[in-house]
Amino acid sequence: xxxxxxxxxxxxxxxxxxxxxxxxxxxxxxxxxxxxxxxxxxxxxxxxxxxxxxxxxxxxxxxxxxxxxxxxxxxxxxxxxxxxxxxxxxxxxxxxxxxxxxxxxxxxxxxxxxxxxxxxxxxxxxxxxxxxxxxxxxxxxxxxxxxxxxxxxxxxxxxxxxxxxxxxxxxxxxxxxxxxxxxxxxxxxxxxxxxxxxxxxxxxxxxxxxxxxxxxxxxxxxxxxxxxxxxxxxxxxxxxxxxxxxxxxxxxxxxxxxxxxxxxxxxxxxxxxxxxxxxxxxxxxxxxxxxxxxxxxxxxxxxxxxxxxxxxxxxxxxxxxxxxxxxxxxxxxxxxxxxxxxxxxxxxxxxxxxxxxxxxxx
Amino acid sequence: xxxxxxxxxxxxxxxxxxxxxxxxxxxxxxxxxxxxxxxxxxxxxxxxxxxxxxxxxxxxxxxxxxxxxxxxxxxxxxxxxxxxxxxxxxxxxxxxxxxxxxxxxxxxxxxxxxxxxxxxxxxxxxxxxxxxxxxxxxxxxxxxxxxxxxxxxxxxxxxxxxxxxxxxxxxxxxxxxxxxxxxxxxxxxxxxxxxxxxxxxxxxxxxxxxxxxxxxxxxxxxxxxxxxxxxxxxxxxxxxxxxxxxxxxxxxxxxxxxxxxxxxxxxxxxxxxxxxxxxxxxxxxxxxxxxxxxxxxxxxxxxxxxx
Amino acid sequence: xxxxxxxxxxxxxxxxxxxxxxxxxxxxxxxxxxxxxxxxxxxxxxxxxxxxxxxxxxxxxxxxxxxxxxxxxxxxxxxxxxxxxxxxxxxxxxxxxxxxxxxxxxxxxxxxxxxxxxxxxxxxxxxxxxxxxxxxxxxxxxxxxxxxxxxxxxxxxxxxxxxxxxxxxxxxxxxxxxxxxxxxxxxxxxxxxxxxxxxxxxxxxxxxxxxxxxxxxxxxxxxxxxxxxxxxxxxxxxxxxxxxxxxxxxxxxxxxxxxxxxxxxx
Numbered sequence: 020x021x022x023x024x025x026x027x028x029x030x031x032x033x034x035x036x037x038x039x040x041x042x043x044x045x046x047x048x049x050x051x052x053x054x055x056x057x058x059x060x061x062x063x064x065x066x067x068x069x070x071x072x073x074x075x076x077x078x079x080x081x082x083x084x085x086x087x088x089x090x091x092x093x094x095x096x097x098x099x100x101x102x103x104x105x106x107x108x109x110x111x112x113x114x115x116x117x118x119x120x121x122x123x124x125x126x127x128x129x130x131x132x133x134x135x136x137x138x139x140x141x142x143x144x145x146x147x148x149x150x151x152x153x154x155x156x157x158x159x160x161x162x163x164x165x166x167x168x169x170x171x172x173x174x175x176x177x178x179x180x181x182x183x184x185x186x187x188x189x190x191x192x193x194x195x196x197x198x199x200x201x202x203x204x205x206x207x208x209x210x211x212x213x214x215x216x217x218x219x220x221x222x223x224x225x226x227x228x229x230x231x232x233x234x235x236x237x238x239x240x241x242x243x244x245x246x247x248x249x250x251x252x253x254x255x256x257x258x259x260x261x262x263x264x265x266x267x268x269x270x271x272x273x274x275x276x277x278x279x280x281x282x283x284x285x286x287x288x289x290x291x292x293x294x295x296x297x298x299x300x301x302x303x304x305x306x307x308x309x310x311x312x313x314x315x316x317x318x319x320x321x322x323x324x325x326x327x328x329x330x331x332x333x334x335x336x337x338x339x340x341x342x343x344x345x346x347x348x349x350x351x352x353x354x355x356x357x358x359x360x361x362x363x364x365x366x367x368x369x370x371x372x373x374x375x376x377x378x379x380x381x
Numbered sequence: 382x383x384x385x386x387x388x389x390x391x392x393x394x395x396x397x398x399x400x401x402x403x404x405x406x407x408x409x410x411x412x413x414x415x416x417x418x419x420x421x422x423x424x425x426x427x428x429x430x431x432x433x434x435x436x437x438x439x440x441x442x443x444x445x446x447x448x449x450x451x452x453x454x455x456x457x458x459x460x461x462x463x464x465x466x467x468x469x470x471x472x473x474x475x476x477x478x479x480x481x482x483x484x485x486x487x488x489x490x491x492x493x494x495x496x497x498x499x500x501x502x503x504x505x506x507x508x509x510x511x512x513x514x515x516x517x518x519x520x521x522x523x524x525x526x527x528x529x530x531x532x533x534x535x536x537x538x539x540x541x542x543x544x545x546x547x548x549x550x551x552x553x554x555x556x557x558x559x560x561x562x563x564x565x566x567x568x569x570x571x572x573x574x575x576x577x578x579x580x581x582x583x584x585x586x587x588x589x590x591x592x593x594x595x596x597x598x599x600x601x602x603x604x605x606x607x608x609x610x611x612x613x614x615x616x617x618x619x620x621x622x623x624x625x626x627x628x629x630x631x632x633x634x635x636x637x638x639x640x641x642x643x644x645x646x647x648x649x650x651x652x653x654x655x656x657x658x659x660x661x662x663x664x665x666x667x668x669x670x671x672x673x674x675x676x677x678x679x680x681x682x683x684x685x686x687x688x
Numbered sequence: 689x690x691x692x693x694x695x696x697x698x699x700x701x702x703x704x705x706x707x708x709x710x711x712x713x714x715x716x717x718x719x720x721x722x723x724x725x726x727x728x729x730x731x732x733x734x735x736x737x738x739x740x741x742x743x744x745x746x747x748x749x750x751x752x753x754x755x756x757x758x759x760x761x762x763x764x765x766x767x768x769x770x771x772x773x774x775x776x777x778x779x780x781x782x783x784x785x786x787x788x789x790x791x792x793x794x795x796x797x798x799x800x801x802x803x804x805x806x807x808x809x810x811x812x813x814x815x816x817x818x819x820x821x822x823x824x825x826x827x828x829x830x831x832x833x834x835x836x837x838x839x840x841x842x843x844x845x846x847x848x849x850x851x852x853x854x855x856x857x858x859x860x861x862x863x864x865x866x867x868x869x870x871x872x873x874x875x876x877x878x879x880x881x882x883x884x885x886x887x888x889x890x891x892x893x894x895x896x897x898x899x900x901x902x903x904x905x906x907x908x909x910x911x912x913x914x915x916x917x918x919x920x921x922x923x924x925x926x927x928x929x930x931x932x933x934x935x936x937x938x939x940x941x942x943x944x945x946x947x948x949x950x951x952x953x954x
Contacts, residue, residue, distance in 0.1 A: 034399065035399045037401075052778045072698040077609075077859075077863055078862075078863075079859050079862075079863075081404055081407060081408055081411075082404060083401060083404060084398045084399050084400060084401035084404060085399055085400060086399050086400055093400075095400050095403070095404065096403045096404060096407045098862075098867070099859070099863050100862045100863070100864075100865050100866055100867050100868075100870075100871075102863070103865075104863060105863070105864075106859075106860060106863040106864075108856045108860055110854065110856060112854060112857045112859070112860040114857060114861070114875055115879065116878045116879055118743070125861065125864050125866075125874075126864035126865045129864060129865035129870065130865055161884040173860075173864065174863075174864075177864065177865065183863075221506075264557065288921075411788070412788065415783040415786055415788065416783070418779040418780060418782060418783040419779070419783045419784070420800075421776045421779070421780075422776045422777065422779070422780040422799055422839055422843070423780075423795065423798060423799065425776070425832065425835060425836050425839065426798055426799060426801060426802065426836055427798075428817075429810075429813075429817070429832060429833055429836040430801055430805060430810060430813065430836060431798075432814075432817065433813030433816050433817040434805070434809060434812060434813045436813070436816065436817070437809075437812065437813055437816060439883070460910065461858060478766065483690075484712045484715065486711045487705060487708040487712065487745060488708075488712040488713065489707075489708055489728065490705065490765055491702075491705050491708070491709030492709070494702070494705075496739050498709075503709075503713060506713040506716050506717050507716060508944065509720070509940065509941065509944065510716050510717070511716070512893055512940045512943075512944055513720060513897075513936070513937055513940050514896075514897035514899070514914065514933075514936050514940075515899060516897070516899050516914055516917050516918060516921070516933075517720070517723065517933040517936050517937060518719055518720070519921070520723065520917070520929055520930075520933055521719030521720065521722060521723045521933070522719060523921065523925060524722065524723065524726065524925065524930070525719065525722060527925070529733075531736045534735065534736075535736075561715065561716065561719065564712070564715075564716060565716075593701075602734065608815060612862065618804065620693055621806070622806025622807065622808055622809070624807065624808045624899075624900050625899050625918070628922075629918070629921050629922065639806060639808035639900075642717070642809070642812060643806050643808060643812075646815075647811050647904075650814070655812055656812075659806070659808070659809040659812060659813075662806050662808075663805060663806065663809055666804060666805070666806060667804075670804060
């Protein structure tokens with residue numbers, strides 16, 4: 020019953036893309052490799068160039084320079100209709116003057132597929148997106164989620180080498196969006212097509228992707244698997260954009276890293292000499308009891324500010340000795356709650372050596 | 382995925398401009414394609430409007446003996462009949478524009494305040510005349526206004542007057558006929574701009590203590606001014622070059638600019654004189670429209686793109 | 689009171705406005721109504737309402753070879769103008785809407801120039817040009833001149849249709865394997881058909897009702913209906929013109945309603 024895409028999934032090699040509008044540079048010297056069958060997400064704030072890059076891949080925006088190779092074949096000057104790339108738009112762009120069947124059959128019609136085969140393939144695609152039997156529906160009779168599925172079916176029915184998606188879930192409400200994230204993810208696992216997905220929603224990116232390319236101001240800041248990206252951000256932007264972070268200024272001299280007069284214990288090798296920022300996720304900060312001092316942990320003295328309960332967890336704002344405010348998050352377990360200090364009390368915050376991540380201070 | 386040429390020393394330098402030439406020619410090809418879509422229309426406009434008008438302009442610079450001179454233009458200041466034509470034209474244009482504002486503003490205001498359905502029915506009364514032949518409407522006014530026309534017949538039958546009133550074949554007739562023809566050109570853009578005024582602005586005005594009259598005066602009216610200005614400009618400009626109604630309803634007494642041009646070319650075959658009149662008319666028209674666009678940053682041709 | 693104008697003003701307080709607006713609407717519509725009624729008059733005198741009714745002015749219109757020939761010329765020219773101006777205007781509007789060309793503003797201004805350039809100047813200029821290339825008193829010449837005058841209406845109508853159309857649809861069609869022209873034909877045009885048909889109808893009316901340019905460049909065999917009417921009106925007021933006018937008014941109503949109905953039926 021499956022469309023068999025896996026054998027034809029192809030890698031994409033993007034190299035040296037330049038895009039300028041007049042004097043304004045949108046993308047500069049951008050390079051990126053997407054493996055065959057990979058689900059890669061372009062994540063970034065609006066204006067970071069992620070949609071422009073997607074449009075260049077699809078052929079709707081022309082780059083000023085660069086190369087895009089799909090399975091080794093250069094496609095940068097190829098017109099969109101010859102690229103064999105399935106695309107799902109943010110607003111779905113279903114054709115309102117055609118019913119569901121004809122929407123999905125559209126790419127097959129362009130490829131002069133016979134009527135019998137078209138009917139069969141549209142039926143399979145409808146089945147795949149769980150819309151069996153809705154072929155005769157008009158587009159305006161569909162719910163938001165159903166439209167999304169039709170757009171998806173239309174983009175994969177012709178077995179494209181690559182599928183591009185431009186924030187396809189952003190128009191759906193939260194519950195449906197989370198459901199569709201899992202569904203899209205499973206569909207990708209079953210069909211194995213190379214997918215480039217654009218979103219500004221970090222949670223969506225983390226849920227769905229094999230790898231995430233974080234974009235900022237026309238450049239790729241970091242490409243990594245979601246868990247690496249979260250645990251080991253390479254730049255301050257990535258650390259700030261994905262999840263919450265405390266930034267604590269540290270200095271590197273004589274091959275070790277210092278926070279004020281304390282030498283930090285860390286697993287990573289020390290970086291180059293100079294000023295750096297230590298990235299600490301709120302849930303990696305711990306309240307230290309005296310007994311914990313023996314472990315290889317970095318202890319930071321601080322004063323408790325507000326403590327905010329959020330049901331399953333709590334947030335504790337604390338002020339370090341240098342006056343910097345940091346955030347700590349933990350679950351409301353009874354043992355943690357028992358040692359929770361009152362506002363104004365001095366405490367010691369702990370960071371495990373393995374959780375110390377340094378980025379350059381830009 | 383290897384970039385074959387990247388290992389060569391000189392290729393690395395070119396790397397930033399990879400495929401740049403192919404992409405540029407691709408862009409050029411697309412621009413040419415779009416230009417090809419435009420070219421038939423542009424060619425016709427160029428051939429039928431730009432070329433002849435340019436030719437006429439060239440012609441207007443020569444006097445009857447074929448010498449380069451400004452004689453055709455000097456005439457405008459020297460001959461009383463020309464001065465009278467210009468005076469008549471501007472007088473008609475001013476009076477007609479004024480009448481259109483006087484009648485058009487309340488109508489547009491009413492349309493903008495009516496519920497959607499009622500407004501679209503009332504709008505038919507504006508749009509139908511807009512799309513009815515100018516000739517038909519002028520004929521109708523001739524029938525209504527002439528010496529033995531409907532109005533005079535009625536008034537005499539009713540004993541209000543003994544002698545027929547001179548309503549057609551004079552200035553009054555021209556103004557009435559032209560006001561009827563120009564009114565939609567004022568009402569349509571004005572109505573469109575009034576529809577965009579946010580009712581919440583008016584509610585806020587009243588909420589802040591302004592009376593309905595003060596709300597209209599201080600909030601609605603200023604917000605409707607751009608639409609009014611665009612209607613006024615288009616009506617005035619169209620009046621300056623208008624031909625059919627003054628020619629048929631002026632009774633030979635109201636000679637307007639366009640009629641003068643027709644006489645010069647058809648009657649006297651004096652192309653230089655007709656062309657010079659045309660050049661000045663076009664210059665005044667474009668200057669007014671340019672001034673309008675510069676002041677309000679909007680095009681005055683919007684009236685034709687709404688239904 | 690409706691929600692969209694629920695200001696604390698009653699319709700009663702606005703009575704004066706409705707009265708004034710009603711009078712202006714009467715002023716706008718009365719001439720057409722009077723002409724339609726008068727066209728069924730039985731007498732040559734201009735009486736309103738007419739004392740006897742007849743179809744004699746319609747018989748006089750349809751019975752006259754001259755009027756009939758002029759009508760046929762006008763219909764031919766208007767149909768051909770619509771056929772030529774609609775594709776040209778649609779193509780131009782598409783290119784302007786793509787907006788990637790430099791000088792889009794200038795191109796737009798040039799294409800819509802015939803709306804603001806005094807028609808009398810276009811008439812004289814066209815006559816002058818046609819005199820040199822032998823197009824005066826020809827159908828071709830009329831169609832070309834009328835196409836230039838109808839073009840801006842098609843461009844503006846289609847352009848406003850394109851502005852409310854989601855260009856993503858054409859993009860998605862192209863990504864699905866349709867070339868640019870195929871995508872336009874299969875996806876964009878069916879959704880623009882209301883604008884395109886409206887543009888064609890406006891082009892037809894524009895040509896059919898055109899007076900001033902036709903006055904200069906039509907004559908003899910190719911005298912248009914409006915030119916003949918204009919000349920007839922200069923001489924005397926022939927009630928036959930009331931019958932012709934009624935036909936023109938009906939034509940306008942039919943074409944405008946066709947445009948409206950077509951818009952609703954999509």
